[in-house]
Each structure stands twice: as C-alpha cells, then as structure tokens.
Amino acid sequence: MSETVERLVERKYQHGFVTDIEAETVPPGLNEDVIRLISAKKNEPQWLLDWRLDAYRHWLTMRQPDWAHLKIDPIDFQAISYFSAPKSDKDRPKSLDEVDPKLLETYDKLGVPLHERARLAGVAVDAVFDSVSVGTTFKEELKKAGVIFCSFSEAVQEHPELVRAYLGSVVPVGDNYFAALNSAVFSDGSFVYIPKGVRCPMELSTYFRINAINTGQFERTLIVAEEGSYVSYLEGCTAPMRDENQLHAAVVELVALRDAQIKYSTVQNWYPGDENGVGGIYNFVTKRGDCREDRARISWTQVETGSAITWKYPSCVLQGDHSVGEFYSVALTNNYQQADTGTKMIHLGRHTRSKIISKGISAGRGQNAYRGLVKIGQRAENARNFTQCDSMLIGKACGAHTFPYIEVKNPSAQVEHEATTSKIGEDQLFYCLQRGIAEEDAVSMIVDGFCKQVFKELPMEFAVEAKALLEVSLEGAVG
Amino acid sequence: MLSITNLHATVEGKPILKGLDLQVEAGQVHAIMGPNGAGKSTLGNVLAGREGYEVTAGEVLYCGKALLDLAAEERACEGLFLAFQYPVEIPGVNNTYFLRSALNAQRKYRGEAELTGVEFLKHVREKLDVLHLDQDLLNRSVNAGFSGGEKKRNEIFQMAVLEPRLAILDETDSGLDIDALKIVADGVNRLRSKDRAIVVITHYQRLLEYIVPDRVHVLADGQIVASGDKELALKLEDQGYAWLQEGGIKAVAG
Numbered sequence: 001m002s003e004t005v006e007r008l009v010e011r012k013y014q015h016g017f018v019t020d021i022e023a024e025t026v027p028p029g030l031n032e033d034v035i036r037l038i039s040a041k042k043n044e045p046q047w048l049l050d051w052r053l054d055a056y057r058h059w060l061t062m063r064q065p066d067w068a069h070l071k072i073d074p075i076d077f078q079a080i081s082y083f084s085a086p087k088s089d090k091d092r093p094k095s096l097d098e099v100d101p102k103l104l105e106t107y108d109k110l111g112v113p114l115h116e117r118a119r120l121a122g123v124a125v126d127a128v129f130d131s132v133s134v135g136t137t138f139k140e141e142l143k144k145a146g147v148i149f150c151s152f153s154e155a156v157q158e159h160p161e162l163v164r165a166y167l168g169s170v171v172p173v174g175d176n177y178f179a180a181l182n183s184a185v186f187s188d189g190s191f192v193y194i195p196k197g198v199r200c201p202m203e204l205s206t207y208f209r210i211n212a213i214n215t216g217q218f219e220r221t222l223i224v225a226e227e228g229s230y231v232s233y234l235e236g237c238t239a240p241m242r243d244e245n246q247l248h249a250a251v252v253e254l255v256a257l258r259d260a261q262i263k264y265s266t267v268q269n270w271y272p273g274d275e276n277g278v279g280g281i282y283n284f285v286t287k288r289g290d291c292r293e294d295r296a297r298i299s300w301t302q303v304e305t306g307s308a309i310t311w312k313y314p315s316c317v318l319q320g321d322h323s324v325g326e327f328y329s330v331a332l333t334n335n336y337q338q339a340d341t342g343t344k345m346i347h348l349g350r351h352t353r354s355k356i357i358s359k360g361i362s363a364g365r366g367q368n369a370y371r372g373l374v375k376i377g378q379r380a381e382n383a384r385n386f387t388q389c390d391s392m393l394i395g396k397a398c399g400a401h402t403f404p405y406i407e408v409k410n411p412s413a414q415v416e417h418e419a420t421t422s423k424i425g426e427d428q429l430f431y432c433l434q435r436g437i438a439e440e441d442a443v444s445m446i447v448d449g450f451c452k453q454v455f456k457e458l459p460m461e462f463a464v465e466a467k468a469l470l471e472v473s474l475e476g477a478v479g
Numbered sequence: 480m481l482s483i484t485n486l487h488a489t490v491e492g493k494p495i496l497k498g499l500d501l502q503v504e505a506g507q508v509h510a511i512m513g514p515n516g517a518g519k520s521t522l523g524n525v526l527a528g529r530e531g532y533e534v535t536a537g538e539v540l541y542c543g544k545a546l547l548d549l550a551a552e553e554r555a556c557e558g559l560f561l562a563f564q565y566p567v568e569i570p571g572v573n574n575t576y577f578l579r580s581a582l583n584a585q586r587k588y589r590g591e592a593e594l595t596g597v598e599f600l601k602h603v604r605e606k607l608d609v610l611h612l613d614q615d616l617l618n619r620s621v622n623a624g625f626s627g628g629e630k631k632r633n634e635i636f637q638m639a640v641l642e643p644r645l646a647i648l649d650e651t652d653s654g655l656d657i658d659a660l661k662i663v664a665d666g667v668n669r670l671r672s673k674d675r676a677i678v679v680i681t682h683y684q685r686l687l688e689y690i691v692p693d694r695v696h697v698l699a700d701g702q703i704v705a706s707g708d709k710e711l712a713l714k715l716e717d718q719g720y721a722w723l724q725e726g727g728i729k730a731v732a733g
Contacts (some may be wrong), residue, residue: 254601430529435581435637436555436588445580449571449620 023467028081032056035184038083042153045160048167055173055183062177067403068340069369072282082185082218129154136249138202145201147231148193152220154430155191162193166224170253170290170317178249178311179286182218186251186325189220194229194260204233225260227293232263234459247282248307254289256296258320262289263299265458266314268465269473270306277336277365281310287314292350293325299326300343301457303466305473308337313371315344318352318380328454330466332473333366333398342372342403347383347413355368356387357453362398363474369401376413391421391452394443394474445472480505480676481526481546481645486537487701488518488525495521497701499537501596503645503694506673510687510712511680513698520564522698523649527561528554542644555581556588556725558644562634562651569621577621578603578640585641606639610666628659635666646670646676647678652686664689684716 035056039049040249064075142149148159155163173183194200225231237251248270256262264287273280283306289298300314314323327343345354360368391400402419424446430441448455448467455463481503488496495518503509513519526539528551539546546554569577582602584591585712594602607614610632622630631651638646648667652660667690678694679690687709688696689730695712698704698722705711 425567426530427567428569430527430551431563431569432577432581433551434527434529434555434561434563435577435641436552436585437581438552438584441580441584445572445577446569449569452571 006019008163014204018224028333029078030056030080030082030185031335034082038185040081042156044156044238047164048156049393051168052184055180056185058174059177059180059184060438062174062180064177068371069367069403070309070310070311070338070340072325075282077181080217083187087267091317122190129427133332139200145198146195146199147198149204150188150191152191152222154363155222155329158293159191159193162224163191164224166237166255167223168253170255170288171251171286176286178284179251181454182220182249182251182286186220187215187220189222189250191221192231194223194231196226197224197228199229200231204231217248219290221246221250221252221297223253223262224255224256224266225257225262225296226258227257230258230261232459234265234267234462236267236269246280248284250285250287252285252287252314254298256289256291256293256298256323258293259295259305260293261297261299262287263301264314265462266300266304267462267469268302268304268306268310269456270467271308272306272335273308273335275335275364277308279304280337283307283310283312285310285312287312288317288344289315289325290317291320291325291352293323293350294320295322295324296320297322297324297326299328299457301454302330302339303339303451303454303458303469304331304339305469307339310337310339311339312339315346316354317346317348317375318354318383319348320352322351322353323349324352327354327356327358328457329358330361330451330470331368331370331453332470333359333368334473335364335366337364338367340371342370344375345385346373346375346377347380347385348377350379350381350383351397352380352383354383356385356389358387358389359385359451359454360391360400361390361394361447361450361470361474362391362400363394365397367399367401369403371403371405373405374415374417375406375409376408376415378409380410380413382414383410385416387415387417387419387452389417389419390450391419392424392447393421394424424434443474447471447474480541481678482540484538486522486525486539487535488514488521488537489533489535490521490531494535496537498523499698499702501696503676505644506671507692507693508671508677508679510690510695510697510709511678511703512682512684512694512712512715513700515682517698519682519698519721521614523561523564523647523680524680526554526558526647527551535664546651548715552584553588557587558585560638560641560643560646562631562638562646562648563653564649564653566622566625566630568623568625570623572577572619572621574619574621575600575603575617578637581637582641585728594622599709603640606636608671609639612636612663628656631655631665633657639666639670639688642670644674645676645678648678649680650682651679652681652683660686661689683711686710726728 012425032053035052039052127287171179174180216445223233254262254264270281270283292297298316304310314327318325324346331339331341333339343356356372358370360370362368370389372387389402393400400421404417405417408415429442433439447470455466458466483499483501486496486499504567511519524536525534534547577600586593612632622633625633634651649661655663679692695707695709696703
C-alpha cells in the first residue's frame with residue numbers, strides 16, 4: 001500500500017519524464033510492425049529496415065539449435081520487449097547505500113576502483129561522477145588519429161556508407177538462429193573504424209569502461225581495421241553488471257584487411273544464477289572475424305565466468321594468404337552453470353595459421369564443453385593449426401566435455417590437437433598445504449597456473465583483474 | 480621434539496600402522512628403514528596430515544602440541560616439512576612465486592614480517608648454490624618438466640628455504656644417481672643443527688653413508704621392530720629384513 005503511494009508521489013514529481021519513457025517502450029512480442037517501429041524510432045535508413053526485415057523472415061524459418069551440450073528451458077520470444085529506452089534514473093538505486101551488499105562485497109574483492117562501483121551497480125549516472133571530461137579527452141585523441149569509435153546507432157547516422165559496406169558481411173543475416181534474431185531487433189552496440197596504417201593510440205577498453213552503461217540485450221558490434229592498422233578492443237568488465245535481461249544474443253563482426261591486426265578481448269561476468277541454479281543470464285553470442293586480405297591477423301581472448309548458459313564460438317575466417325587466427329579462452333562454470341564454447345578456424349587462404357588454447361574449469365555441478373572446428377579448405381596450401389584444449393575438474397559433481405571437429409581438404413595441412421583433463425589434484429592441493437599455503441590460496445594458485453597461457457594474452461591490468469575474478473567465482477568450490 | 484605413542488592408522492579402511500612408537504629429539508637425525516609396504520611413507524603422510532590417512536588410535540606430540548589436531552597447513556607453519564617421494568607438478572605456477580607464498584604464509588603464521596621480492600631472492604640465491612641448481616629453476620613452473628633428480632633436489636632446496644624444525648624426507652634418494660645423491664646429502668647435512676630434527680625414510684642404506692644418522696629404526700608391518708645406531712643399517716644391508724620379521728626382535732643393542 002505504502003509502496004503504491006510512494007510511487008504515485010514520485011510519479012507526480014517527475015511527471016513529464018515518466019510519460020516520456022512510457023511512450024518509448026514497445027509492448028512485448030515480435031512481428032514486422034515491431035521491427036518497423038524499432039527502425040523508425042532509431043531514424044534508420046530504408047536499407048537497414050529492409051535488412052532487419054530480411055533477417056526476421058529468415059529467423060521465422062529457423063529453429064533454435066539443440067546440438068549444444070546444454071539444457072535450456074524454453075524461451076518465449078513473444079514475452080520479450082524488443083525495444084525499451086534506457087531505465088530511467090528513478091528506477092535505479094540512488095546511491096551505493098541502496099545496492100545489494102553482496103555485490104559491493106564482490107567489488108571490494110575484485111579491487112574495483114571506488115568511483116567505478118556506483119556506475120557498475122547501476123546507480124543513476126549523474127549521481128555518480130562526471131565522466132564527461134575524461135570521455136572527451138579520449139574522444140579528442142581518437143579523433144586526431146582518425147579513429148571512429150561510437151555507438152552503433154550513431155554510426156548509422158554519421159557513417160552510413162561504412163556501416164552499409166560491412167554490416168552482415170561477416171555474419172550474414174541468416175547465419176544462425178540467434179544471429180538472425182539479433183539482426184532483426186538489435187538495439188545498439190559499438191562501431192569501430194581504424195583507417196589505413198593507423199595504430200589505435202589506446203586500448204579501446206579504457207574509454208569503454210568509463211562510458212558504456214547499458215549495452216543492451218541484443219548488442220551489435222562492428223570493427224573494421226583498414227590496411228596495415230592495429231586495434232585492441234576490450235569488451236566487458238570483471239565486475240558483475242546489474243542486468244535484468246535474461247536473454248542476451250549479441251553479434252560481433254570483425255573485418256581485418258591487408259596486414260591489419262585486431263585483438264579482441266572479452267571478460268564476461270554476467271549473473272550466473274544462484275547456488276541452486278535459479279536465474280542467470282543466457283548468453284547466446286555469435287562472434288566472427290574475417291581476415292579478408294593477406295597477412296591479416298585476428299585474435300580472440302575470452303575469460304568467461306558469468307552467465308547461467310554460455311553458447312559462444314568466436315571464430316576466424318582466414319581468407320587472405322598468410323593470415324593468422326588465434327583463440328585463447330578460459331571458461332569457468334560453477335554451481336549449475338553451463339558453457340558450450342569454443343571456436344571455428346576456417347582456413348581458406350594459403351599459408352594460413354591458427355592457434356587455439358582453451359582452458360575449461362568446472363566446479364560445483366558446472367558443465368563445461370569445448371567445441372571447436374578446424375577446417376582446411378581445398379586451396380589452403382600449407383595451412384597449420386595447433387589446438388590445445390585442457391579441462392580441469394574441481395569436485396566430483398561437475399563435467400568437462402570436448403568436441404573437436406577437424407575437416408581437411410588439402411593434403412599439405414598440418415593440424416595438431418592436444419587435449420588433457422585433470423582433476424584439481426588432491427596431490428597438488430596437499431603439496432601446497434604441506435608448504436604452509438592455505439587451501440583457498442592453493443586453489444587459486446593452481447587455477448591461475450592452469451590459465452596462465454590465456455591470461456598473458458590479456459592487456460596487463462585486465463590480467464590481474466581476471467585472476468581476481470576467477471578467485472571470486474571459485475569461492476566455496478573446494479572444501 | 481617428536482613423540483609418537485601407539486600410533487594406528489588406516490588407508491581406505493586397511494590398517495597400515497599398528498601401534499608405532501618413536502621418539503625424536505631436536506638436533507638428531509633418525510633413519511627409518513624397512514621393506515616395501517611396511518608403512519614408511521604412510522608414517523610421513525600421517526604426520527604431514529594428508530587426507531585419506533585415518534588415525535584410529537595413538538598420540539603424536541610435536542614441540543609440546545597435539546600434532547594430530549592441527550590442519551595440514553598449520554603443521555607446515557609449525558615447521559614440519561615433508562620432502563615428497565613423488566614431488567607434484569603444478570604447471571603455470573612459478574617456482575619462486577610458489578616458494579615465496581609458502582615462506583610468507585609460514586612467516587605470517589609465526590607473526591613475522593613477510594619478505595619482499597628482493598629480500599626473498601637474496602635468501603633463495605644462497606640456497607640454490609648449495610644444491611647446484613640453476614637460477615633458471617626459479618622461473619620455471621613448480622616441478623613441471625623437471626627430471627627425476629631435479630625434482631628431488633628441488634625438494635631439498637625448498638627445505639633449505641623454509642628452514643623447518645622437523646624435516647621428514649620420504650625416499651629422497653630413490654631415483655638419484657650417485658652425484659645427485661651426494662649433492663642432496665650435502666644439502667641435508669648443511670641443515671643439521673641442534674634445533675632441528677630430520678627423519679630420513681629410506682629403503683637403502685646407501686643414503687646413510689652420506690647422511691649419517693644418530694638413530695636407525697626398522698619399520699615392519701606397521702611397527703618399529705628394531706632400533707639401533709648406524710651399525711643397524713649396515714646389518715640390514717648385509718642380511719636383509721627377513722631376520723627381523725621372523726625373529727620379531729624388539730631391540731638391538733646400540
């Protein structure tokens with residue numbers, strides 16, 4: 001009763017604002033009218049609307065994939081609202097005092113800087129700190145280098161020719177069920193363009209971490225690296241983000257032209273559900289990079305510790321001769337989390353090389369599957385792949401699974417696959433204890449050692465955070 | 480320093496130690512010999528607090544404390560060190576980092592200041608030379624890819640760095656050639672001191688030529704069946720263990 005009164009009081013207080021927001025929200029359900037509405041709201045050109053509708057029509061003919069080693073409760077796509085404006089400040093916590101203390105405890109353990117905590121916890125932005133000056137400095141510096149880095153919506157308005165040229169060129173609208181859905185309804189995301197010969201003057205993470213607040217449920221990212229350019233992009237954050245959406249279906253497309261290099265790192269720590277497997281994010285992502293010309297290089301590094309279900313295969317299409325694709329992954333599942341993740345390396349050009357280092361850690365009742373495809377096309381003379389795929393089990397109720405697929409159509413190919421599964425050894429644990437190291441420290445030390453090959457691919461400050469994140473995620477997994 | 484009375488222990492329900500008694504004073508080196516399966520390694524593991532080894536009866540006093548009441552890491556922090564028969568590999572964990580974490584955990588437990596990286600390296604370098612170990616060993620992963628001999632030397636190196644009060648060496652000589660054996664023995668001998676006790680578990684008398692024990696015990700079927708001075712080891716070398724098991728002799732002069 002009193003809540004209702006309070007709400008009424010507040011509503012009156014910010015009357016105009018609230019009405020405005022309500023008009024911005026589309027009722028749940030998906031059909032062509034909804035897509036037209038989204039496109040219109042975003043003031044998109046006709047070609048983009050047509051592209052969305054094309055994707056939607058594809059999606060209608062498709063079925064949700066069921067081949068992954070995952071148990072997924074049915075998703076009611078008509079129950080989702082496909083366009084909602086950002087949450088009004090009214091619905092957000094007003095200060096850190098109103099935030100779940102458990103979340104704050106985690107920030108503390110992760111060493112998240114104080115000024116970032118409020119933003120991550122979803123505290124109303126203007127109450128947090130003034131990020132404008134910092135953001136503007138970065139923007140100036142990028143502009144000087146000719147780098148375009150903006151929201152996807154902004155790119156559609158400001159650089160339509162670039163978006164049109166590359167959107168869907170790596171992940172076509174009908175690529176897979178979730179990519180088709182994303183193409184039809186994507187809300188926003190990031191756009192990056194690095195001009196010819198430019199080395200992006202900063203890790204794009206720095207800027208990103210200060211500015212990105214609500215990345216949305218159907219995120220779309222497009223990165224284009226022109227001839228001879230270089231960019232390192234970091235997505236996500238080690239700290240848990242406040243998020244109400246259950247289904248996340250993002251698409252990321254990378255295009256690397258001649259001699260260009262893209263490093264894309266992800267740290268994913270969305271809500272994994274509670275200890276009993278209730279709640280948590282479904283993370284169904286399509287990520288693909290295209291080494292479109294000679295000597296292009298794309299490398300994916302991911303540390304996945306969040307989400308109830310992860311379905312994700314960042315891949316590389318190696319078209320250019322001498323192009324290189326890399327995939328470094330740490331995936332951790334604890335409690336009832338499930339992950340089916342890996343990569344695809346498609347070798348089409350000559351002398352193409354790929355490297356896959358995958359580390360899966362399962363604890364509690366977690367299920368962790370590596371699924372990887374290495375395909376060597378007919379014309380891919382002297383293609384090489386090296387795959388190393390290690391699994392670590394902590395406890396007795398978890399599972400690790402490996403599904404490697406290898407297709408070779410050129411006899412000159414060299415493909416190596418190594419796989420190991422180890423239990424976090426009672427031997428290793430006792431060895432540490434016997435030297436005086438406490439159990440919790442011992443476990444994180446052993447796990448950190450296991451993941452070292454991947455962590456060293458992350459930007460320095462993030463490697464430290466990733467390590468702390470793993471420790472937090474594994475809390476209570478042993479003993 | 481160590482007083483074991485009527486110790487009984489089982490592994491997976493099977494009795495291994497059956498009423499073992501042993502007294503070790505500070506400053507002494509004791510050798511425990513015996514045939515395979517007598518319970519030698521079990522004794523080391525029970526004292527170190529390994530899971531899966533269940534004590535069913537008996538008492539162990541260590542520096543006046545009830546050892547069996549302490550968790551494994553507490554025993555280590557109290558200065559009990561076990562040199563493993565099969566040292567464990569921990570891939571990706573830097574040897575220096577591992578050892579410094581261990582030493583600092585122990586120092587913290589004792590209320591001493593933790594060592595900085597620089598202080599630690601200084602402490603460690605001296606010990607490396609004693610064991611004829613290369614500097615690069617510090618930067619390698621714990622035991623990963625080490626040869627058998629390197630692993631054993633690394634154990635004694637860790638012991639030298641951690642400076643325990645009671646060290647139990649579980650078959651540290653197995654798999655070592657004569658040169659490595661001498662180096663290991665030299666490392667151990669340098670650690671002999673009036674405040675420290677060392678228990679050497681071994682199958683062969685060979686090691687005892689280089690680490691001369693104050694006392695020698697024979698462990699057979701879960702009990703100490705004979706104790707004596709270093710002459711006992713020679714006799715065992717000569718005559719094997721059979722005469723003890725058959726005769727059931729409880730003590731030999733010495």
